[in-house]
Amino acid sequence: MVIVNSLTVSPDPVALPGTVTIGFSVLFKDTVNSPVSTDVQIKKSVFGTFVTIPCIENFGSCHYDDFCTILSGVTCPEEFQEHGIPCNCPFTTGNYTLMPGISFTVDVPFLPSGDYYASANMTSNKQHVGCVELYATFA
Template identity: 30%
Template structure:
């Protein structure tokens, strides 16, 4: 009986969600338009992911804006929000401060694609294309790994601070699976 309950728990917590990037606010005042999808899917953790993407900037990005991110994980029969912990999870950010984190060490994947690493270098009415270079997703401490696998929904809402208006909203649904250990079938390893 315990094995049946454990099996149902594992199956209900981890399914397969097709990758979806959805515009959840079709605003005429939008700041950016996003499009893209990972080449390797489902996403493997730890591991590499290549995400060719297109970002079109319609308005100045220096704001000030607030980015309200909600990260939800599927448990049993519904999604539940993960709290903000050490600036990861369902948190509120200054989007330019996030980009400025890269100011001194812009990843080569972004540099090779001429993708801006600070708000000051983003040009209005421009389309940026991120080439499918691999990004490495490192592993977590084993105590936290259980939360990294499964089906997720991440919603990002960009709010204009001066008016309180939501000017962008994107929802991202995806699956993260555990990386399989590499097995050696060499008879000399025995």
């Protein structure tokens, strides 16, 4: 099981394109191995109602058979390496903390400003691994 003890994102609201800082403390109570089935829901507030963003080219409200395969193509940030935070499966038992956080530039011109909701539910070998929910505002 994975427990997200804290997650910080700044600035608030997030200005895109722009620089975003993310900090976190995550506890892996057990080792998480591939495959990690992941269901992602992303919704945008439209006139006060959250509307689901469909899955288009693996972006939006999508199902991933094994999120580990996506992570295998990601370059691990130097700050993660310095703090012993893995970027690929398996994620071994332990507490991983990166505070106050890591800053990076995000250039996503296609994301309209507004209020968003996102959730991810993860399972591995039919066992619940973890879930995360967040609300964010993009300017």
